[in-house]
Amino acid sequence: MxxxxxxxxxxxxxxxxxxxxxxxxxxxxxxxxxxxxxxxxxxxxxxxxxxxxxxxxxxxxxxxxxxxxxxxxxxxxxxxxxxxxxxxxxxxxxxxxxxxxxxxxxxxxxxxxxxxxxxxxxxxxxxxxxxxxxxxxxxxxxxxxxxxxxxxxxxxxxxxxxxxxxxxxxxxxxxxxxxxxxxxxxxxxxxxxxxxxxxxxxxxxxxxxxxxxxxxxxxxxxxxxxxxxxxxGFVGDSNRWTGTVEQAEGNRIALRTQDGMLITSATQGGSLPTGSMAEIFLRPEAVRVAHDAADLARFDNRLSGEVSSLLFNGAASRILVRGDTGQQIEVTLPQSGEFASLAKGAPVHIGWAGEQTACFSAEP
Structure with a gap:
C-alpha cells in the first residue's frame, strides 16, 4: 500500500x-x-x-x-x-x-x-x-x-x-x-x-x-x-533519578542515586557498565502503597516514609512520599479502599518492580 x-x-x-x-x-x-x-x-x-x-x-x-x-x-x-x-x-x-x-x-x-x-x-x-x-x-x-x-x-x-x-x-x-x-x-x-x-x-x-x-x-x-x-521524560509524568551504576548483570542494574538511594532497574538496549552514569524513570501509577512493609516483599525496590503532600485531581489524585533520606516520590493513589484518604504526615511504605522502570545511559 x-x-x-x-x-x-x-x-x-x-x-x-x-x-x-x-x-x-x-x-x-x-x-x-x-x-x-x-x-x-x-x-x-x-x-x-x-x-x-x-x-x-x-x-x-x-x-x-x-x-x-x-x-x-x-x-x-x-x-x-x-x-x-x-x-x-x-x-x-x-x-x-x-x-x-x-x-x-x-x-x-x-x-x-x-x-x-x-x-x-x-x-x-x-x-x-x-x-x-x-x-x-x-x-x-x-x-x-x-x-x-x-x-x-x-x-x-x-x-x-x-x-x-x-x-x-x-x-x-x-x-x-x-x-x-x-x-x-x-x-x-x-x-x-x-x-x-x-x-x-x-x-x-x-x-x-x-x-x-x-x-x-x-x-x-x-x-x-x-x-x-x-x-x-517528555511523554507522561515520571519520577526521575540520576546516579551511578553500582552493579550490572545482563539487562538489570543497581543504581545509587545522588541522594543515596539504591534502585534496581531493568535497562533498555542492553547492560550499562559499572561506574557509568544513568537515568531512571518510574511512572507514579507503577508504585504500590502499603501500611506494612512485609506486604511489599515481592518488589525489588522498597522505601519507608511519610506523606508530604496531597495532590488531589479527581481520577488522577496523587501523593508525594518523602523517604527516610529525604527523597520525594510521586505515587498515584487508588480511588477507593484504605489508601484513598491518606492524610499529610501519614507513615507509609512503597514499592515497585525493577521491570516497571525505564533506565538509560546518562553519559555525555
Whole structure:
C-alpha cells in the first residue's frame, strides 16, 4: 500500500542552524499521525515543508507516491488548519467554507451543495448564513476543518489548532477531532507540544527533539516502552533519578542515586557498565502503597516514609512520599479502599518492580 505521505531524509537548514536533520517517516492512508515535541524542535518546519511554504534543503516529500519537490502550495493535495484558524470575519459561514471552491471556479449551485454536505458532516447543519463571531470556539474549529475538507485533500495538516482554546473546550475538541478524522477517513498530520493531545488522538506519534525523531510508535509504545531518556521524560509524568551504576548483570542494574538511594532497574538496549552514569524513570501509577512493609516483599525496590503532600485531581489524585533520606516520590493513589484518604504526615511504605522502570545511559 502506498503511504498517503512519505518524507525521505527530509532536511532543512537556515543560515545559522539546521532545523530538521534527515527525518524519514511515512503515514498510512486514513490515519491520524502526530508530531509531538517542545517549542523549537523543528516540527512546524516539517509541516511548512509538507505544505509547500518552505523548500527542503535535502530529501523528498511524497504524497500518494508523487514527489512534491518544486510543486507550489496551491497545487499540492493538502490543506492546513492553523492555530488561529484564519477564518474571514467579513464573510458568513457558507462564504468561508466555499472560498476555496470559488477560487477553482466551481459553479455556484455545486458550491452550495458541497458546503451543505460538509456542514452536515462536521455536525453544523443549517448555519450557512451565520457570521463567524456568532459561533463558539468549538464551532469555529469545525468550520475551519470544514473549509479544508470541502476541497477533499489527500492530507490535512493541523498546526496546533487547539492551542488558543480554554482547557475545558480543548479537552472536548480532542475527542471531536478524532471523531471527525474517522468520519472523513482522511489522513490527518497534527503537530503539538501537548502530550495529552497526541496520546488521545493519534494512531502513530513521532516524538521530536532538536531536529530529529527520537521515537515513532503508538501512544502505548511511547508511554510504556520509551526508547530514549528524552521520550521517557517528555511523554507522561515520571519520577526521575540520576546516579551511578553500582552493579550490572545482563539487562538489570543497581543504581545509587545522588541522594543515596539504591534502585534496581531493568535497562533498555542492553547492560550499562559499572561506574557509568544513568537515568531512571518510574511512572507514579507503577508504585504500590502499603501500611506494612512485609506486604511489599515481592518488589525489588522498597522505601519507608511519610506523606508530604496531597495532590488531589479527581481520577488522577496523587501523593508525594518523602523517604527516610529525604527523597520525594510521586505515587498515584487508588480511588477507593484504605489508601484513598491518606492524610499529610501519614507513615507509609512503597514499592515497585525493577521491570516497571525505564533506565538509560546518562553519559555525555
Amino acid at each position: 502506498i503511504p498517503d505521505l512519505e518524507c525521505q531524509s527530509l532536511t532543512k537548514s537556515f543560515t545559522e542552524t539546521t532545523a530538521v536533520k534527515g527525518v524519514s517517516f511515512s503515514v498510512a492512508p486514513g490515519s491520524f499521525f502526530s508530531i509531538l515535541g517542545p517549542s523549537g524542535c523543528g516540527k512546524t518546519t516539517i509541516m511548512r515543508m509538507i505544505a509547500g511554504f518552505l523548500e527542503p534543503t535535502g530529501g523528498d516529500i511524497r504524497i500518494k507516491g508523487k514527489s512534491m519537490l518544486n510543486v507550489p502550495p496551491n497545487k499540492r493535495p493538502v490543506n492546513m488548519v492553523f492555530q488561529h484558524l484564519a477564518l474571514f470575519p467579513m464573510m458568513n459561514i457558507a462564504e468561508n467554507i466555499g472560498y476555496g471552491l470559488r477560487r477553482v471556479g466551481l459553479p455556484k449551485a455545486e458550491i452550495t451543495r458541497k458546503v451543505g454536505e460538509v456542514l452536515d458532516r462536521v455536525g453544523l447543519p443549517g448555519i450557512e448564513n451565520r457570521k463567524i463571531d456568532e459561533l463558539s470556539g468549538g464551532q469555529k474549529q469545525r468550520v475551519a476543518i470544514a473549509r479544508c475538507m470541502v476541497l477533499e485533500p489527500d492530507v490535512l495538516l493541523l498546526d496546533e489548532p487547539l492551542g488558543a482554546l480554554d482547557l475545558k473546550l480543548r479537552e472536548r475538541m480532542k475527542i471531536e477531532l478524532k471523531s471527525l478524522q474517522a468520519a472523513f477517513d482522511t489522513t490527518f498530520v497534527y503537530i503539538t507540544h501537548d502530550q495529552s493531545e497526541a496520546l488521545v488522538m493519534s494512531d502513530q506519534i513521532a516524538v521530536m527533539n532538536e531536529g530529529q525523531f527520537e521515537q515513532v510508535g503508538t501512544a502505548r509504545d511511547l508511554y510504556y516502552r520509551p526508547q530514549s531518556a528524552f521520550v521517557a
